[in-house]
Amino acid sequence: MTIADYNLAIGDFVTYDRGIGATGGVIYQITENVDPVECTVGQYSRKSKNTSPYYRYRSSMFYMTNAGKKVGLKEKEGYIRLRPAFDFFATKLGKNPGGVNGTKIVHHRDLKKVVKMDIVALGVKYLELGNFIKDIASNKGMQVE
Numbered sequence: 001m002t003i004a005d006y007n008l009a010i011g012d013f014v015t016y017d018r019g020i021g022a023t024g025g026v027i028y029q030i031t032e033n034v035d036p037v038e039c040t041v042g043q044y045s046r047k048s049k050n051t052s053p054y055y056r057y058r059s060s061m062f063y064m065t066n067a068g069k070k071v072g073l074k075e076k077e078g079y080i081r082l083r084p085a086f087d088f089f090a091t092k093l094g095k096n097p098g099g100v101n102g103t104k105i106v107h108h109r110d111l112k113k114v115v116k117m118d119i120v121a122l123g124v125k126y127l128e129l130g131n132f133i134k135d136i137a138s139n140k141g142m143q144v145e
Contacts (some may be wrong), residue, residue: 003033003080006111013085013117016106025088027117028104036078036108037071039063078108 063076082104
């Protein structure tokens with residue numbers, strides 16, 4: 001899967017929903033896209049620090065490109081980097097993403113959770129909300145400017 005399959009591009013404003021209010025209304029901007037890399041799987045064993053006879057050896061996996069370069073899981077699967085652009089009521093997770101320069105990494109397998117935002121439509125809805133609140137306040141007898 002690529003970001004073009006989800007109708008996304010670098011520079012788009014998006015939301016990323018990981019579940020019940022995980023980020024709290026943060027709008028992100030896509031700043032980087034790294035496509036998946038063709039890899040082979042390598043495996044090696046190393047001694048464990050545990051002295052139990054059942055856990056003496058531990059095996060680990062790693063990924064290698066065809067050129068012999070070791071790559072991580074995120075490069076193997078591909079990822080996008082999101083930078084927070086605006087937040088409404090951000091949670092701690094939404095305000096302080098733990099990536100490089102305060103960014104968030106989303107693997108290509110999770111692109112279904114990334115939704116493109118129409119900023120103009122969002123602005124119009126908030127303008128309508130403001131007018132609605134003014135109408136209610138004036139009906140209650142409050143002075144509205």
